[in-house]
Amino acid sequence: xxxxxxxxxxxxxxxxxxxxxxxxxxxxxxxxxxxxxxxxxxxxxxxxxxxxxxxxxxxxxxxxxxxxxxxxxxxxxxxxxxxxxxxxxxxxxxxxxxxxxxxxxxxxxxxxxxxxxxxxxxxxxxxxxxxxxxxxxxxxxxxxxxxxxxxxxxxxxxxxxxxxxxxxxxxxxxxxxxxxxxxxxxxxxxxxxxxxxxxxxxxxxxxxxxxxxxxxxxxxxxxxxxxxxxxxxxxxxxxxxxxxxxxxxxxxxxxxxxxxxxxxxxxxxxxxxxxxxxxxxxxxxxxxxxxxxxxxxxxxxxxxxxxxxxxxxxxxxxxxxxxxxxxxxxxxxxxxxxxxxxxxxxxxxxxxxxxxxxxxxxxxxxxxxxxxxxxxxxxxxxxxxxxxxxxxxxxxxxxxxxxxxxxxxxxxxxxxxxxxxxxxxxxxxxxxxxxxxxxxxxxxxxxxxxxxxxxxxxxxxxxxxxxxxxxxxxxxxxxxxxxxxxxxxxxxxxxxxxxxxxxxxxxxxxxxxxxxxxxxxxxxxxxxxxxxxxxxxxxxxxxxxxxxxxxxxxxxxxxxxxxxxxxxxxxxxxxxxxxxxxxxxxxxxxxxxxxxxxxxxxxxxxxxxxxxxxxxxxxxxxxxxxxxxxxxxxxxxxxxxxxxxxxxxxxxxxxxxxxxxxxxxxxxxxxxxxxxxxxxxxxxxxxxxxxxxxxxxxxxxxxxxxxxxxxxxxxxxxxxxxxxxxxxxxxxxxxxxxxxxxxxxxxxxxxxxxxxxxxxxxxxxxxxxxxxxxxxxxxxxxxxxxxxxxxxxxxxxxxxxxxxxxxxxxxxxxxxxxxxxxxxxxxxxxxxxxxxxxxxx
Numbered sequence: 001x002x003x004x005x006x007x008x009x010x011x012x013x014x015x016x017x018x019x020x021x022x023x024x025x026x027x028x029x030x031x032x033x034x035x036x037x038x039x040x041x042x043x044x045x046x047x048x049x050x051x052x053x054x055x056x057x058x059x060x061x062x063x064x065x066x067x068x069x070x071x072x073x074x075x076x077x078x079x080x081x082x083x084x085x086x087x088x089x090x091x092x093x094x095x096x097x098x099x100x101x102x103x104x105x106x107x108x109x110x111x112x113x114x115x116x117x118x119x120x121x122x123x124x125x126x127x128x129x130x131x132x133x134x135x136x137x138x139x140x141x142x143x144x145x146x147x148x149x150x151x152x153x154x155x156x157x158x159x160x161x162x163x164x165x166x167x168x169x170x171x172x173x174x175x176x177x178x179x180x181x182x183x184x185x186x187x188x189x190x191x192x193x194x195x196x197x198x199x200x201x202x203x204x205x206x207x208x209x210x211x212x213x214x215x216x217x218x219x220x221x222x223x224x225x226x227x228x229x230x231x232x233x234x235x236x237x238x239x240x241x242x243x244x245x246x247x248x249x250x251x252x253x254x255x256x257x258x259x260x261x262x263x264x265x266x267x268x269x270x271x272x273x274x275x276x277x278x279x280x281x282x283x284x285x286x287x288x289x290x291x292x293x294x295x296x297x298x299x300x301x302x303x304x305x306x307x308x309x310x311x312x313x314x315x316x317x318x319x320x321x322x323x324x325x326x327x328x329x330x331x332x333x334x335x336x337x338x339x340x341x342x343x344x345x346x347x348x349x350x351x352x353x354x355x356x357x358x359x360x361x362x363x364x365x366x367x368x369x370x371x372x373x374x375x376x377x378x379x380x381x382x383x384x385x386x387x388x389x390x391x392x393x394x395x396x397x398x399x400x401x402x403x404x405x406x407x408x409x410x411x412x413x414x415x416x417x418x419x420x421x422x423x424x425x426x427x428x429x430x431x432x433x434x435x436x437x438x439x440x441x442x443x444x445x446x447x448x449x450x451x452x453x454x455x456x457x458x459x460x461x462x463x464x465x466x467x468x469x470x471x472x473x474x475x476x477x478x479x480x481x482x483x484x485x486x487x488x489x490x491x492x493x494x495x496x497x498x499x500x501x502x503x504x505x506x507x508x509x510x511x512x513x514x515x516x517x518x519x520x521x522x523x524x525x526x527x528x529x530x531x532x533x534x535x536x537x538x539x540x541x542x543x544x545x546x547x548x549x550x551x552x553x554x555x556x557x558x559x560x561x562x563x564x565x566x567x568x569x570x571x572x573x574x575x576x577x578x579x580x581x582x583x584x585x586x587x588x589x590x591x592x593x594x595x596x597x598x599x600x601x602x603x604x605x606x607x608x609x610x611x612x613x614x615x616x617x618x619x620x621x622x623x624x625x626x627x628x629x630x631x632x633x634x635x636x637x638x639x640x641x642x643x644x645x646x647x648x649x650x651x652x653x654x655x656x657x658x659x660x661x662x663x664x665x666x667x668x669x670x671x672x673x674x675x676x677x678x679x680x681x682x683x684x685x686x687x688x689x690x691x692x693x694x695x696x697x698x699x700x701x702x703x704x705x706x707x708x709x710x711x712x713x714x715x716x717x718x719x720x721x722x723x724x725x726x727x728x729x730x731x732x733x734x735x736x737x738x739x740x741x742x743x744x745x746x747x748x749x750x751x752x753x754x755x756x757x758x759x760x761x762x763x764x765x766x767x768x769x770x771x772x773x774x775x776x777x778x779x780x781x782x783x784x785x786x787x788x789x790x791x792x793x794x795x796x797x798x799x800x801x802x803x804x805x806x807x808x809x810x811x812x813x814x815x816x817x818x819x820x821x822x823x824x825x826x827x828x829x830x831x832x833x834x835x836x837x838x839x840x841x
Contacts, residue, residue: 034616034617034618034668035613035617035618035619035620035666035668037049037050038058038060038138040052040056040058040138040140040160041120041140041160041162042054042056042058042140042142042160043149043492044149044426044428044439045428045437045439049611050572050574050611050613050620050622051574052611053504053564053566053574053576053578053609054142054144054578054609055142055143055144055607055609055624055626055662056140056141056142056143057079057080057082057140057141057143057664057678058138058139058140058141059075059078059138059139060137060138061135061136061137061138061164064133064136064139066720066731066733066782066784067718067733067735067780067782068735068780068782068797068799069133070133071094071130071131071133072084072094072096072129072130072133072159072161073085073086073094073130074133075133075139075141075159077716077735077737077778078678078716078735078737079141079678080143080662080663080664080678080679080680080714080715080716081098081099081143081660081662081680081682081714082096082097082098082141082143082157083096083097083098083711083714083739084096084097085097085764085808086130086261086808086823087106087126088261088377088764088810088811088823090106090127090260090261090339090341090371090373091130091225091226091227091228091258091259091260091261091339092127092128092129092130092131092230092256092258092339092341093106093126093127093128093129093130094126094129094130095126096112096113096114096116096126096156096159097114097156097710098113098114098141098143098144098156098157099143099144099156099157099626099628099658099660099682100156100658100660100682100684100708100710101113101114101155101156101157101603101658102114102156103634103636105636105648106125106126106127107451107479107590107591107648108125108416108418108447108449108450108451108479108482108484108590109451109479109482109484109514109516109587109588109589109590110587110590110636110648110650111124111152111153111484111584111585111587112124112126112153112584113153113154113155113156113584113601114153114154114156114157114158114159115146115150115151115153115154115157115158115159116129116158116159116161117150117158117159117160117161118161118163118252118345119161119162119163119236119250119347119349120160120162120347120349120363121250121345121347121363121365121367121422122151122365122420122422122445123345123367123420124367124418124420124445124447124484125369125416125418125420127341127343127369127371127416128254128256128341128342128343128369128371131207131209131230131232131254131256133161134163134188134205134207134232134234135163135164135188135190135203135205135207135234136161136162136163136164137162137163137164137165138162139159139160139161139162140159140160140162141157141158141159141160142154142157142158142159142160143156143157143624143662144156144157144578144580144582144605144607144626144628145157145560145580145581145582145603145604145605145628146158146580146582147508147510147560147561147562147580147581147582147583148490148492148506148507148508148560148561148562148580149439149490149492149506149508151443151486151488151490151508151510151560152486152488152510152512152558152560152582152583152584152585153584153585154582154584155582155583155584155601155602155603156582156603163205163234163236163250164190164203164205165203165236165238165248166192166193166201166202166203166236166237166238167192167201167238168194168197168198168199168201169192169194169840170192170194170839170840171191171192171193171194171838171839172191172192172837172838172839172840172841173189173190173191173192173203173837173838173839173841174189174190174791174835174836174837174838174841175187175188175189175835175836176188176189176833176834176835176836177833177834178209178831178832178833179831179832180211180829180830180831180832181828181829181830181831182211182212182213182214182226182829183210183211183212184210184211184829184831185208185209185210185211186207186208186209186210186211187206187207187208188205188206188207188208189205189206190203190204190205190206191203191204191205192839192841198240199239199240199241200237200238200239200240201237201238202235202236202237202238203234203235203236203237204234204235205232205233205234205235205236206231206232206233206234207230207231207232208230208231209228209229209230210228210229210230211226211227211228212227213225213226213227213259213262214226214262214329214824214826214827214829215262215264215329215330215331215824216329216330216331217330217331217332217333217334218330218331218332219332219333219334219381220333220334220335220336222259222333222336222337223259224259224260224261224262224263224331224333224337225261225262225329225824225826226262226826227258227259228256228258229256229257229258230254230255230256230258231253231254231255231256232252232253232254232255233252233253234250234251234252234253235249235250235251235252236248236249236250237249237250243353244352244353245350245351245352245353246350246351246352247348247349247350247351248347248348248349248350248351249347249348249349250345250346250347250348250349251344251345251346251347252343252344252345253343253344254341254342254343254344255341255342256339256340256341256342257340258339258340258341259337259338259339260337260338260339260373260374260375261339261375261823262329262331262823262824263331263333263375263376263377263378263379263810263821263822263823264323264328264329264330264331264379264807264821264822264823264824265316265319265320265323265331265332265378265379265380265819265820265821266320266323266324266757266761266807266820266821266822267320267324267753267754267757267813267819267820268316268317268320268813268818268819268820269750269752269753269813269814269818269819269820270752270754271751271752271818272752272813272814272817272818273818274384274817274818275316275378275380275382275384275816275817275818275819276309276312276313276316276817276818277309277312278312278382278383278384278817279312279313279315279316279380279382279384280308280309280311280312280313281312282382282383283308283311283312283315284308284311284312316380316819319332319379319380320819323822328805328807328824329824329827331379332379332380332381333376333378333379333380333381334376334380334381334382334383335374335375335376335386335388336374337374337375337376338372338373338374338375338388339373339375340371340372340373341369341370341371341372342368342369342370342371343367343368343369343370344367344368345365345366345367346365346366346367347363347364347365347366348362348363348364348365349361349362349363349364350362354427354429355429357429357430357431358427358428358429359427359428359429360425360426360427361424361425361426361427361428362423362424362425363422363423363424363425364422364423364424365420365421365422365423366419366420366421366422367418367419367420368418368419368420369416369417369418369419369420369449370414370416370417370418371414371415371416371417372414372415373387373388373415374386374387374388375387375388377810377811377816377821378816378817378819378821379819379821380819383456384816384817384819385455385456385811385815385816385817386455386456387453387454387455387456388415388453388454388455414450414452415451415452415453416449416450416451416452417449417450418447418448418449419447419448419449420445420446420447421445421446421447422443422444422445422446423443423444423445424441424442424443424444425441425442426439426440426441426442427439427440427441428440432495434496435495435496436493436494436495436496437493437494437495438491438492438493438494439491439492439493440490440491440492441489441490441491442487442488442489442490443486443487443488443490444486444487444488445484445485445486445487446483446484446485447482447483447484447485448481448482448483448484449482450478450479450480450481450482451479451482451590452477452478452479452480453477454474454475454476454477455474455475455477456474456475474522474523475521475522475523475533476519476520476521476522476523476530476545477519477520477590477591478518478519478520478545479516479517479518479590480517480518480519480549481515481516481517482515482516482517482588482590483513483514483515483516484512484514484585485512485513485514486510486511486512486513486585487510487511487512488508488509488510488511489508489509490506490507490508490509490560491506491507491508492504492505492506492507492562493505493506499568500567500568500569501565501566501567501568502565502566502567503563503564503565503566504562504563504564504566504578505562505563505564506561506562506563507559507560507561507562508559508560508561509557509558509559510557510558510559510560510583511555511556511557512555512556512557512585512586513553513554513555514553514554514555514556514585514586514588514597515551515552515553515554516551516552516553516588516590516593517549517550517551518534518549518550518551518552518590518593519534519545519546519548519549519550520532520533520534520548520591520593521533521534521545521548523545528543529541529542529543530542530543530544530545530547530548532547532548533548534548534549534550534593534594535550535593535594536548536549536550550593552588552593552597554586554588554597556585556586556599556600558583558600558602559581559583560580560581560582560583561579561580561581562578562579562580562581563578563579563580564576564577564578564579564580565577565578572612572613572614572617573610573611573612573613574609574610574611574612575608575609575610576607576608576609576610577606577607577608577609578605578606578607578608578609579604579605579606579607580604580605580607581602581603581604581605582602582603582605583600583601583602584600584601584602584603584634585600586598586599586600587634587650589648589649589650590648591648591649592648592649595649598634598650598651598652599632599652600632601630601631601632601633601634601652602630602631602632603628603629603630603631604628604629604630604631605626605627605628605629606626606627607624607625607626607627608624608625608626609622609623609624609625610622610623610624618667618668618669619665619666619667619668620664620665620666620667621663621664621665622663622664622665623661623662623663623664624661624662625659625660625661625662626658626659626660626661627657627658627659628657628658628659628660629655629656629657630653630655630656630657630658631654631655632652632653632654633652633653633655633656633686634650634651634652634653635650635651635652635653635689635692635693636648636649636650637649637651637693637695649693651691651692651693653686653688653689653692653703654687654688654689654690655686655687655688656684656685656686656687656689656708657684657685657687658682658683658684658685658708659682659683659684660680660681660682660683661679661680661681662678662679662680662681663677663678663679663680664676664677664678665677665678672721672722672723673719673720673721674719674720674721675718675719676716676717676718676719677715677716677717677718678714678715678716679713679714679715680713680714680715681712681713682708682710682711682712682714683707683708683712684707684708684710685705685706685707685708686703686704686705686706686708687704687705688704689702689703689704689706690702690703690704692706692747693747694747694748695747695748695749695750695812695814698747698751701747703745703747706745706747707743707745708743709742709743709744709745709748709763710742710743711739711740711741711742711743711763711775712740712743713738713739713740714737714738714739714740715737715738716735716736716737716738717735717736717737718733718734718735718736719733719734720732720733725785727787727789728785728786728787728788729785729786729788730783730784730785731783731784731785731786732782732783733781733782733783733784734779734780734781735779735780735781736777736778736779736780737777737778737780738775738776738777738778739775739776739777740775741759741773741774741775742762742763742772742773742774743773744758744763744771744772744773748771749771750771750812750813750814750820752813752814752818753771753813753820757771757820758771758772758773758809759773759774760774760807761773761774761807761808761809761822762774762775762776762806762807762808762809762825763808763809764808764809764810764823771809771812771813771820772808772809774806776804776806776825777804778799778800778801778804779800779801779802780797780798780799780800780801781797781798781801782795782796782797782798783795783796783797784796791836791837791838791841792834792835792836792837793834793835794832794833794834795832795833795834796830796831796832796833797830797831797832797833798828798829798830799826799828799829799830800825800826800827800828800829801828802828803827803828805824805827806824806825807822807823807824807825808822808823808824808825809822809823810822810823
């Protein structure tokens with residue numbers, strides 16, 4: 001049996017280099033003799049990282065390249081307390097967890113706990129983001145509530161991505177590319193073009209990435225799993241007509257035409273027979289054999305014979321056995337999967353120096369998003385759980401004798417169509433001879449769109465028998481009109497009592513208005529009748545989907561604040577104590593519209609931190625400890641209802657708490673050698689949570705005192721040694737990232753799933769980490785050779801160097817007919833990169 005366990009070789013190598021290595025997640029690169037300063041904008045002004053009294057991890061673009069961090073998904077292995085995991089539904093969507101906080105779903109009605117900002121522009125939805133790391137200047141990860149300056153939906157933290165901007169230093173740029181395993185092909189280029197001397201400059205960039213999937217469907221032959229087909233084009237312009245006025249414009253276009261994730265049938269649940277019955281029906285039912293059958297569980301002899309049922313069970317057992325014993329990367333999906341995404345960003349930032357001590361800034365952003373998807377969540381050649389949207393329908397015919405067929409075509413509507421507009425004005429400056437730094441602003445955003453999904457679930461179990469064969473029933477979930485509007489006022493001030501002692505105070509008021517117009521129904525293509533699932537009584541022989549429409553509106557508001565006492569006894573040491581509160585917006589129940597909206601979540605956090613440089617900037621030690629208390633903590637549980645409808649129920653846990661610790665260390669013991677290390681510890685507990693949902697339709701329980709499922713320990717180690725070889729410089733890098741096992745609650749574990757399977761699988765990307773508790777450690781290696789005078793760099797890299805096999809728990813098996821599905825992680829991959837710069841790049 002395939003089992004996921006520690007790689008002994010990886011552990012031995014990690015132990016051998018642990019004295020020399022450290023985590024990828026530190027922002028600084030070393031010069032020949034010291035750690036260089038990094039400037040960040042974590043407090044919406046430029047400051048040295050070591051001067052900011054906030055837990056921030058930042059990485060320069062050079063460091064990102066050296067560590068092979070090319071996407072936001074890669075960033076998760078390099079930042080303490082940050083987990084980034086692929087979403088179950090899409091390879092271009094990333095789920096973010098900071099200090100144990102996450103949204104657990106990607107619906108338009110659910111706000112995230114981690115705010116994403118690209119070039120200062122807020123990105124409300126994380127879909128179509130996994131290709132955004134291109135021509136990056138730096139990445140900043142702010143941990144803990146950021147509700148004062150960054151607003152709502154940052155109870156866990158915020159991630160800032162800054163692209164390389166244009167400048168007035170002449171014509172310069174680069175071309176580059178990658179070649180590698182699984183037919184990896186990537187080309188990228190950027191050019192800085194001055195148009196008017198010292199006044200107008202343009203930077204253009206383009207990246208094309210293609211790669212075959214590391215897995216395949218034995219049924220369709222389709223490549224799946226990290227398959228890539230992405231295009232990104234970016235244009236940035238800077239206009240400075242005078243010394244005190246600047247305008248920055250941004251346009252970015254992202255396009256993906258991909259196949260989605262690799263889902264494999266990993267185990268069978270002992271107490272759920274739907275999947276087996278569906279397989280037996282498709283394999284052995286003949287016209288007339290099921291006429292008049294009332295399909296029940298366990299199956300009666302008049303529906304499926306015991307022999308046919310046993311044969312269907314044997315087929316599924318064979319598929320699971322092949323995955324676990326022979327090939328983790330082969331699935332059996334019978335549906336051609338689609339994972340298309342299109343996103344466009346427009347941004348306009350205006351900076352105006354009103355005087356020597358006052359500045360006005362305007363930030364305008366507009367983003368459009370359109371996705372289309374079809375994915376087979378059961379991983380078998382049977383019609384058990386197929387989901388799609390925006391592609392013209394889910395193919396119902398299986399192409400096998402006795403298979404289901406229908407002429408019905410689902411209307412072509414995007415799976416998610418979204419537009420987001422935001423406008424921010426702020427005024428900042430200094431006073432009292434520089435002792436006071438002040439900032440005040442207003443923010444407004446408007447989001448509108450739709451969120452649709454169609455699913456085909458257990459046709460043999462839920463559909464009527466016509467002509468001797470069960471017909472398919474399609475579940476339609478249309479969030480046909482969604483509106484999320486918000487406005488806020490905020491201020492933050494820093495006052496220096498002395499050169500060593502200062503205080504930071506800030507506050508924000510937020511109000512949001514949300515609206516939902518939704519349709520949720522089950523449709524029989526044969527009869528043409530809709531059965532409403534929105535709480536609206538279904539008319540007899542209903543042929544109008546509109547009869548199931550429901551509408552709702554809600555308004556939420558909340559306060560955020562920050563107070564920080566900061567002390568610098570020396571120029572190289574900062575100690576701070578901070579109290580902060582964040583606010584996450586309320587949420588409509590898009591997949592469970594009969595329930596009332598979930599209320600807003602608040603997070604109050606006490607943090608103490610230390611930032612220090614030692615031995616002439618050859619050693620850097622940054623530490624932070626925190627205690628977070630939640631009010632109305634939002635918890636998302638995703639499952640399939642008995643009617644075959646995907647449901648996401650959002651509950652408000654009354655109170656909860658998290659405590660944790662983070663450490664980042666950088667050392668340059670000798671010239672050319674840089675050592676980094678990070679470590680984080682997280683422990684969360686529900687103080688009071690009555691009526692907590694359980695998977696599998698079990699009765700709610702009192703979860704007060706229950707521990708969060710989050711993995712408690714994370715650490716990363718990295719060593720880089722650069723030295724001259726011939727006419728150039730050779731750099732060798734080894735990186736190790738480790739996340740400990742999770743602790744999923746029994747209410748989020750299926751009682752019919754073998755406990756050994758839970759230990760083998762990694763936690764899922766959803767909030768509750770169901771059916772997975774394994775740990776994971778991966779080693780990445782790279783070598784780069786740079787010819788400085790020729791502007792040429794050639795690199796070779798290996799990810800997952802010891803080829804460790806691992807898989808994430810996907811949708812709970814109770815929702816997939818008793819089939820526990822897993823999503824395998826990437827195997828070992830190697831590649832070669834090159835980059836040729838020109839001009840003063």
